[in-house]
Amino acid sequence: DSGVTQTPKHLITATGQRVTLRCSPRSGDLSVYWYQQSLDQGLQFLIQYYNGEERAKGNILERFSAQQFPDLHSELNLSSLELGDSALYFCASSRQTSNTEAFFGQGTRLTVV
Amino acid sequence: AQSVAQPEDQVKVAEGNPLTVKCTYSVSGNPYLFWYVQYPNRGLQFLLKYITGDNLVKGSYGFEAEFNKSQTSFHLKKPSALVSDSALYFCAVRPFSGNTGKLIFGQGTTLQVKP
Numbered sequence: 001d002s003g004v005t006q007t008p009k010h011l012i013t014a015t016g017q018r019v020t021l022r023c024s025p026r027s028g029d030l031s032v033y034w035y036q037q038s039l040d041q042g043l044q045f046l047i048q049y050y051n052g053e054e055r056a057k058g059n060i061l062e063r064f065s066a067q068q069f070p071d072l073h074s075e076l077n078l079s080s081l082e083l084g085d086s087a088l089y090f091c092a093s094s095r096q097t098s099n100t101e102a103f104f105g106q107g108t109r110l111t112v113v
Numbered sequence: 114a115q116s117v118a119q120p121e122d123q124v125k126v127a128e129g130n131p132l133t134v135k136c137t138y139s140v141s142g143n144p145y146l147f148w149y150v151q152y153p154n155r156g157l158q159f160l161l162k163y164i165t166g167d168n169l170v171k172g173s174y175g176f177e178a179e180f181n182k183s184q185t186s187f188h189l190k191k192p193s194a195l196v197s198d199s200a201l202y203f204c205a206v207r208p209f210s211g212n213t214g215k216l217i218f219g220q221g222t223t224l225q226v227k228p
Contacts, residue, residue: 002156031214043203043218056213090156094214099145099164102214104156 003027006091006105014113018079021108025072025093031055032074033094033102034066038087049074081112115140117206119219126194127227134189134222136204145207146187147216148178152200160202163187174198194226 003026013019025032034046036059045058049068060066063081068074078085088109092102116139126132138144145164149157161172168180178189187204201223205216 002158004156033215035216042220045215045217048213048215050214056215058215092157096214099162100214101147101159101162102216103159104149106154106156 002103002105004091004093004103004105006089006108008108009106010109010111012111012113013081015081015083017081017112018077019081019110021076021078021089021091021110023074023076023091023093023105025074025091026103029093029095029103030072031094031096031102032068032072033092034060034074034076035090035092035104036087037090037107041087043090046076078110083112086110086112115206115208115217117204117217117219119202119204119222121222122220123223123225125225125227128196129193132191132194132198132224132226134202134204134224136187136189136219138185138187138204138206140206140208140217142208146178146180147205147207148172148176148187148189149203149205150200151203151221157203160189194224196226196228199224199226 005024007022030051033048037043046060048056066076088107090107092104094100094102118137147162148160163180171177204219
């Protein structure tokens, strides 16, 4: 158990809908990262928050947004969903941002039908 | 462009034999390098990292990796493979710039260890 908790584990929704994925980082970790894993794109970095503020942005679509709350949990919001958004979404957390490893949650498998 | 390459989609070895999973990277500056393993329907588990110092780093479950700056490689090794090592392995690099912790991942290598 990595200590990173993601909910829900599975999500099935229709095209055009909006969903929210939730992540609780390991105790004491200030950084939260979101990654998308798909068969064609592999593991892609989406966005990072550090202590409530956005720190880095990757290949995140404008339809997607995220935030980190004062208690350090994070949410990834996906809207106007398309079939191609079906993927495994991982949250990870780390103590710092540079030389420490990130610990990953078990992921949320999103299926858009 | 910053990138990580894992040239082999799949590696097959017999149990008890040594294994190597290859990784090369292309980043500016001195990178931080990581290996993760993913079992079916599970998240990524951290195996080991290279930050600085000794080029040979030891990690979890008997794995080790060798950093080679001139060849920009960070190959994962284990002296004696176990069937339970069968999984998907990812090499990742954290570029040493911008004070971000984002990881750039390779495409992954499936390791199959046969009894």
